[in-house]
Amino acid sequence: ITVRADQPGAAVPKTMFGLFFEDINFAADGGLYPELVKNKSFELPEPLLGWRALRGGAALEAYQVRTDGPANPASPHYLRLAARTASPDAGVINDGFRGMGVKQGEEYTLTLLARRPAGDVRRLRVTLEGDKGAPLAEAALPLPAGAEWQPLTLTLRPAATFAKARLRLVLDGAGTVDLDAVSLYPKTTWIGRPNGLRPDLVQLLKDLKPGFLRFPGGCIVEGRTLSNRYQWKQTIGEVASRQPMINRWNTEFAHRFTPDYYQSFGLGFFEYFQLSEDIGAEPLPILNVGMACQYNSAELAPLGAAGPSAPAGHDHAQDDPTLDTFIQDALDLLEFANGPATSPWGARRVAMGHPAPFNLKYLGVGNEQWGPQYLERYEPFAKAVKAKYPRVQLVSSAGPSPDGASFDLATKRLREMPAGLVDLIDEHYYARPEWFREHAGRYDNYPRTGPKIFAGEYAAHPQGVGNAKNRNTWDAALSEAAFMTGLERNADVVQMASYAPLFAHVDAWQWAPDLIWFDNLQAYGTPSYYVQQLFSLHKGTRVLPVQLPAGAKNGQDGLYVSAVADGNDVVVKLVNYAATPRPVQLDLNGLKRPAKTGQAQVLAAADLQTENSLQEPRKLAPAVQSFALKEGRASYRLAPYSLTVLRVASQ
Ligand code: AHR
Numbered sequence: 001i002t003v004r005a006d007q008p009g010a011a012v013p014k015t016m017f018g019l020f021f022e023d024i025n026f027a028a029d030g031g032l033y034p035e036l037v038k039n040k041s042f043e044l045p046e047p048l049l050g051w052r053a054l055r056g057g058a059a060l061e062a063y064q065v066r067t068d069g070p071a072n073p074a075s076p077h078y079l080r081l082a083a084r085t086a087s088p089d090a091g092v093i094n095d096g097f098r099g100m101g102v103k104q105g106e107e108y109t110l111t112l113l114a115r116r117p118a119g120d121v122r123r124l125r126v127t128l129e130g131d132k133g134a135p136l137a138e139a140a141l142p143l144p145a146g147a148e149w150q151p152l153t154l155t156l157r158p159a160a161t162f163a164k165a166r167l168r169l170v171l172d173g174a175g176t177v178d179l180d181a182v183s184l185y186p187k188t189t190w191i192g193r194p195n196g197l198r199p200d201l202v203q204l205l206k207d208l209k210p211g212f213l214r215f216p217g218g219c220i221v222e223g224r225t226l227s228n229r230y231q232w233k234q235t236i237g238e239v240a241s242r243q244p245m246i247n248r249w250n251t252e253f254a255h256r257f258t259p260d261y262y263q264s265f266g267l268g269f270f271e272y273f274q275l276s277e278d279i280g281a282e283p284l285p286i287l288n289v290g291m292a293c294q295y296n297s298a299e300l301a302p303l304g305a306a307g308p309s310a311p312a313g314h315d316h317a318q319d320d321p322t323l324d325t326f327i328q329d330a331l332d333l334l335e336f337a338n339g340p341a342t343s344p345w346g347a348r349r350v351a352m353g354h355p356a357p358f359n360l361k362y363l364g365v366g367n368e369q370w371g372p373q374y375l376e377r378y379e380p381f382a383k384a385v386k387a388k389y390p391r392v393q394l395v396s397s398a399g400p401s402p403d404g405a406s407f408d409l410a411t412k413r414l415r416e417m418p419a420g421l422v423d424l425i426d427e428h429y430y431a432r433p434e435w436f437r438e439h440a441g442r443y444d445n446y447p448r449t450g451p452k453i454f455a456g457e458y459a460a461h462p463q464g465v466g467n468a469k470n471r472n473t474w475d476a477a478l479s480e481a482a483f484m485t486g487l488e489r490n491a492d493v494v495q496m497a498s499y500a501p502l503f504a505h506v507d508a509w510q511w512a513p514d515l516i517w518f519d520n521l522q523a524y525g526t527p528s529y530y531v532q533q534l535f536s537l538h539k540g541t542r543v544l545p546v547q548l549p550a551g552a553k554n555g556q557d558g559l560y561v562s563a564v565a566d567g568n569d570v571v572v573k574l575v576n577y578a579a580t581p582r583p584v585q586l587d588l589n590g591l592k593r594p595a596k597t598g599q600a601q602v603l604a605a606a607d608l609q610t611e612n613s614l615q616e617p618r619k620l621a622p623a624v625q626s627f628a629l630k631e632g633r634a635s636y637r638l639a640p641y642s643l644t645v646l647r648v649a650s651q
Contacts, residue, residue, distance in 0.1 A: 001549075001574075001584055001585065001586050002547040003545070003589060003591075004545040004546075004547065004589050005544060005570050005588050005589060006590025007545050008542035008543070008544060008565050009543040010491050010492030012539050012541055012542060012543060012564055013491065013496070014211050015211035015282055015495060016495065016536075017208075017210065017497055017532060017535050017536035017539055018210045018212035018213060018214065018496055019208065019213045019214065019281065020499065020500040021213060021215045021216065021217075021272070022215075022219075022500070022502070023267075024217070024247075024504075024510055024511055025503055025505055025514055026097060026505035027501070027502060027503035027504070027505075028263065028266075028267045029097060029262065029266070030096075030098065030505055030508060031097075031198065031201065032197050032201050032503065033267040034189065034197065034198040035185055036096050036101075036167070036185065036186070037050070037100075037167060037183055037184050038050030038096055038260075039051065039094075039244070041077065041180060041181055041240070041244065042065045042078060042180065043075055043244050044262055045246065047065040047077055049262070050096075052092065052095070054089050054091045054168070055089070056087030056089035056090030057087060059083045059084055059085050059087035059090040059174075060083055060087075060091070061082050061083070062080050062081060062082035063080075063092070065077050066079075066178075071113040071181070072113075072180070074243075075181070075240060078179060078180035079178065079182075080176065080177075080178050081171060081179065082177070083119075083173070085174050086174050089170065090170060091124075091168065091170035092169050093166050093167065093169075094166065095166050096164075096165070096166065096167070096520075097505070097508065097520070098508050099164025100164070100167065101162075101164075101519070102186075103158065103521070104158055104159060104160050105157060105158075106157070106158070106188055107155050107186075108155065108156045108157075108158070108187065109153060109183075110126060110153065110155070110156060110183070111151065111181070111182075112153075113150065113151055113180040113181045114152055114177060114178065114179055115148055115150065115178045116144070116145055116146060116177055117147045118176040120174060121171045121173040122143060122173055123140045123143060124170065124171065124172065125138070125141075125172050126138065126139045126141050126154065126167070126168070126169055127170070128166075128167060128168075129165060130162040130165055131162065137156040137158045137159065139155075155187075161521065163519055163521045167184055190202040190203075195239055197267070197271070200522070201518060202279065204523060204525060204529075205279050205502075206278070208529075208533050209537055210281040211496065211539075212282040212362070213272065213276040213281040213282070213283055213284060214284040214364065214498055215269075215272040215285060215286070216269075216285070217230070217286065218286075218367060218457070218500070218501070219248055219293050219295075220248050220263075222288060222291065222292050222293040222294075223288070223293065224248055224292060225292050225296070225297045225299050226288075226292045226301060226321065228248060230288065232268070232287070232333055234265065235265040235269050236270045236336070236348065236352065239266050242264065242265040242266065242268060243265070245262060246263075247262050247263050249261055249510045250262065251510075255509075255510055255511050258508050261508070261510070269333070269336075270349070270354070273337060273354070273360075274354070276358070277358065282361060282362060283337070283360055284363075285362075285364065286364030286365075286366075286395070287330050287363065287366075288366065289323075289326055289377045289381050290303075290321065291366060291369050291374060293368075294368070294369055294370070298373075300373055300377075301322055302323065303323045303376065303377070303380070326377075326381065327380070327381050330385055331388055331389075332345050333360075334360060334385070334392065336348055336349050337349070338357040341355065361391070361392060362392070362395060362424075363392055363393070364394075364396075364426060364456075365378055365381055365394055365396055365397065366378065366396070366397040367426075368397055368399065368400045369397045370397070370398065370399035370406045370410035371399075371406060371410065374397065374410065375414070378417075378422075382394050386420065386421065393423040394421065394423050394424070395424045395426050395454050395456070396422045396424070396425055396426065396451070397410075397425075397426050398410045398414070398426060398428070401429075402427060402428070403431075411425055414451060415450050423452065424452045424454040425452075425454065426454045426456040428455075428457040429457070429458040429483075430458065430465045431461065432460065432464060433460040433461075433475050433478075433480075434479065435460070436479040436483035437482045437483070437555065437558075437560075439483060439486070440483050440486035440554070440560055441486055441554065442486060443486060443493050444489070448492065452493055452494070452495040453494045453495065454494075454495065454496040455496070455497035455498070456496070456497075456498060456500070457498065457499075457500035458499060458500065459476070459480070459499055459501075459515075459528065460475075460477070461513065462476050462513075468512065470513050471611055472512075472513040472526035472612070473527070473608060473609050473611055474607070474608050474641065475608035477603075478608070480528055480531055481531045481603075481643040482555070482575045482577060484531070485560040485562035485573055486560075486562070488535065488539070488562040489543060489562045491543050499532055500515075502514065505518060506518065506519050516529055517614070522614050524612050524617030525621075527610065527611070527620045530621055531603065533622075534573075534603060534622060534643060538564075538573070540564025540566035540569075541567060542564060543564055544570065546561050546562065546572075557578065558575075559574070559576060559638075560575035560577070561575075566647070569648060569649050569650065570588050570650075571647045572645070573644070574644045574646070575643050575644075576638035576639065576640065579640050579641065581637050581638060581640055582637070582638040583637050583638075584637075585633070585634075586629075586635075587633050588629070589632070591648065592650050593650055594629055594648055595629065596630070597626050597629065598627050598629055598646055598648040598649075599624060599647045600625045600627050600636070600644055601624055601645040602639060602642055603620065603621070604640070605641060606641060627646070634646075
């Protein structure tokens, strides 16, 4: 294998390998967003989701959600509890998100709004319950007398670590108590930020050194109907006023059905921008283009005047949106992210605590949509955005399956759009592992002019797409690695790529496989995670040509190769999809003053069914070795079923 270090080719974009985040599999509420109370504000269509009454014999006479005299008119529902007699057992329990993960000695802040319209309940007895109801932390929360709402707070410090704790609130006395905005939030968050994120999960993201963060999805963007589409404006501002919504993945169409899934939007667009900044990733929001999911309702917003009409700063509520509404949302988002403090939406960002712009450069328009309805909405949308923000890169969607006719049609029509309206086409590939190995050369002969490619969602599904038995095996990850050598080799065309989905809760997922799995306390990266990490950390700066022995083709006999320059280093990625070791002769042709020792990062397992788990999080993880070179040449033996990243410095 000869790597032409003296012939650097296309630049590898800084955005090459990034992240796809969607609130699927409890990725946000119950995952990255660490609020422990489920349904804290009683605003869902099923207002008592997550709560259970403690009847205290017959002592509890009221357990009801009401709206008269609310604490916050923007979030009008609250819970009324009334005990006819004093009981040690009259109150409520919140079960959290498949339990609440709490750690010994750490602090958890309970906040709530309360009032005492009648009777003599002077305190709430607050307990964090562990195994079989054993108390992990207990405290009494005094309830001031009176019919006015009061904000109350206390800190709980569990005596033990437990993944499935519950919060128990008991009335101390007889009488009526109203509760709202009941929150239990860990003090320890990512960089200690209030309303901050779960640190171990953010760290796993940061460790991937991602080039971009795509959010908020996925199908979440579209909604099953337009009424439950993602509306970014309703996810910013005061957290207490953000209205929750049933999650689009709360559906029998998912690989697995979880009927209790909702979105609180505590993690909203401001927090996504902050997260992008924290992990050094370019933010890439995907917006709705006036179409609900084409698989579900295919509901369309009328085209309207096909241009922005609403005044700047207009904050549309649940309405009958036309395409203009969606265009205005996009323009307002750019102003929110990048505008000065003097602009209406820029001022909203500043008020939320981020005076500096977020420097948003990319915007996705629709997700997995195709056909004439998409194209006739895309064009006026793109024209309006480009007219006001010509430098913003627009990402258009293509149909869902790369082998489908709709996909080819969408891609063809997008390529025919007026110049400059489509910067990147978002292609998705969910397929069996062999598809990835067989299509590693997908972009080798792709047109070099026109829109670039954003490989916005991909993952190998060993049991076929949609099968709940799919596992994150080494077979899947190694096949993705083979495919990624083709992405890297064609970095002039493929400018961004992200595995999907990103997160899954082991007790509450709807889709598998996924990149990172977690429970309420711990998390681990799958073999696919380490493949992503090796490519991302070693993405380099320029593609280098690779020459194989005469007659051999990349991908032949299970050998896949790509190479990049990384400053003065040469990095070669080799996939050996074979059960036997494979000796290779490496010639780093043209590398000036090559070092005598190189570094090898090896991800290998002879058993293709190998997986990581909460118990064995690094069963399969890269091992670092060194290897010898003589004048830029080396004999190297690739392990059976392995991804090897060889790095050689120029001295
Ligand atoms: O990644 C899961 C789903 O797969 C995404 O929401 C959607 O875009 C795709 O069909």
